[in-house]
Amino acid sequence: MVKLKKQFAALLAQPLNGELSIQEIETLVEIPRHPSQGDIAFPCFALSKIRKQAPQTIAAKLASDLRSSLFEKIEAQGPYVNGFFNREELSKQALVNILNEGNSYGSATVGNGESITIDLSSPNIAKPFSMGHLRSTVIGNAIGNIAEKCGYQPIRINHIGDWGTQFGKLIAAYKHWGDEQTVISNPIKELLSLYVRFHKEAETQPELENEARRWFKKLEEKDEEATALWKWFREESLKEFSKIYSLLDIEFDTFHGEAFYNDKMEKTVELLVERGLLTESDGAEVVRLDEHDLPPCLIKKSDGATLYATRDLTAALYRQNMYHFTKSLYIVGHEQSLHFQQIFLVLQKLGCPWAKEMVHVPFGFILKDGKKMSTRKGKIVLLEEVIQEAITLAKQNIEARNPELSDKEEVAKQIGVGAVIFHDLKNERLNNIEFSLEDMLKFEGETGLYVQYTHARACSILRKAKNVNGLEKGLNDDYSWQLIKTLMSFPEVIQKSFNRYEPSQIAKYLMDVAQEFNMFYSHVKVLQDDNRLESRVSLIKAVTIVLKEGLRLLGIKAPQQM
Template structure:
């Protein structure tokens, strides 16, 4: 472990091959809410895990930035919007306009006709329409990037739905040339009845493309651009049929790399009563949940460690870490149940417990004024030390398994195992023993524990505070 340092558990298994990871994928002019947390943190963890194993991760935020809703936004803005108010209020103001449009359109259907006309102008490259479209997009990205900064997440590409507008003809032409397209009630489809699936609709009867068309175009572009070894789609399980359908279409097109397209599905986020619901029943914005986590953690730290320096920074690290850990502690397909008391518990199998264990190990090393040196590891014969060593030894294989199964929780669980073993060692054995050789060996084990916990936390996107 000491020889590998921060690369412990890592390898060159990937050989520098690219792995595209499509995650988070926020919608323009819509709130970034708590329901986006699973895809965002699962995708980020996989990004880090694949990198650690020698792959080159390519993080893609496939923005929802196309559709007739943008025509509606333009009509609503021109009728009821105010530029200064929107600049100050951001996405919240855009959402208000969007809601008002739908309310007004019920009594005035001509608004929908105007919206379609404006979206057609966007499609045709009209300067005024595109300017407003890009403004809505910039306002949204400004807000969501603030959340990504808080979470410590970055993307390599923000190529969203609009990016593939000029790339879908290739899909339609190729499907037609390969004899895969069929006419069905005016729509162009790929028949998947032989595979016990409904048809995959490529073009609607009015000639409009669908999500499947864009997803196939995106996959072709990504293969051409990145020559990926895998392309992962971190999307909720409700979209399982959609992915199975268009993955099969890519396979029928004759592309052997269709087998490298992977739907990384996950369950839903649910909370204790009222945890995420406003009085209107809307999902609470993720930024508000993150802020609440930091505030609650700050109060806990003030109570437990009133003399701790830099409480705000540590509260932020622990609060954000608690939310991420809660999302990654079980297999991704399992629904995540959210409960503030459980999430922020410093004693349970939680993020704060793991971070506190790291801080505890750091504290021991500071108190001992530890300096690495020659160590006789054969001295570490007690059961508690042996358990810590075994837990640390299990770390590399857990990281590989997490990659192979696209299951970040396997890293979370192995980190928890190390924490539990170390805390038992801490309580049962006197680390700062009188015997110099025993003391040095136990401190070396404490140092190894600290380093591996930090590596593991980093792999799932969580900070490792040295003081708590």
């Protein structure tokens, strides 16, 4: 539709004689909500101010002046100039285009092969992978897929939380109440139990907090016992995480976590000193950001311990040196907005021009009973359990509907995982999502299953029409035309989704395609043997291409049979 908007704007520009630029006209062009108002429209309110005439008068004059083979008719409706496209010709062009491009349909070259680093997922070691980590993981992965579709080279970075004072707490807890064999038999569950117990005991024994700080200091000083425990906790956690990522079918380019930057932070501190940016505040070392009305960015605590800011500054410098990124995205909850604002400003003060292309992509929480899930209080829902339950329900659904289906296990996995991912990505990322296993696993309504089932239904029609090929004519009935117009907007939706870092744009679009297809299928006899059979089959092929590719961008598989 972008191309058609441009063509309509160019057509309008001729009689307007420079009163509005083509860019201004293009911005004003609209897509009407109702088919009776045409396929494309131009409101004349802006011209009314320029000409000092009623917009209805201007619309009537413009409509009479416009002629183009692109349109069946152009007419004035009140203050609007409404264009009705030549369905026969445009539908044929659109279908040929989609079929020729195949899975490449919707691709763009705006990225010019440049690198985008994407910091996503980043769970903390020694803690289970909870539903709370799902959002960063699936939003970040989808943005990576969409960026690649737009011509960028995404570099997915899993900045594992493998350092910090929480490990002092965990080591202290293990030394007090831990048992080696219990941890070996069920590492993540036991480590979580120890972490939760530490916080509970510390409420009545505040000296535990000091003990935890001492253990973390030992860890920073490479104490043998502290380091061995930390490595053990880390290895066990990564084994557990790999199971989740395998289920979600998500891969990373690097797992460099916080600890990776331990031997690199001193250079960052030296750089800040060289530039005269580091000042002392109550014994701590900070970079002041008074000119931005922001609190200072803490670089070192009064006891010399480093902070998240020190690591994130070091990581950004390392990534630019390693990947020469054009953009750098951080898929992290909105509660970290101030932190990233400070990091980006400190890098700008350091004289890094690329810092202006660093973006915090925030998202809302997954809530349980209206509250944020908290690991330290033990209030979490394990992601692996949710995915496995979704897969089990999908198996039951297959057994009830299609027990003869081959490859049932794989299809059930694709459905179950798709249900979990789609339930997240159909929501705008800044919105909070109330966790509900029941809603997530519904097999009707706005769900991943509905889109997957629509794709499978379309594939089934194609199997029945296997000997039908060619595309001689376009399609001009209302249901075909509405579906084709929706398919034509796929490239625009992808671009908008990338520009806003908003995968929900694609999820909502796929729902529209699925609904339009099912409306078409219920009103049109697709396999009727007449002179437009090939065209209708071509339309079905185009639908499968767009649904499969759209789901892929979200990180979801599209089964051909269900």
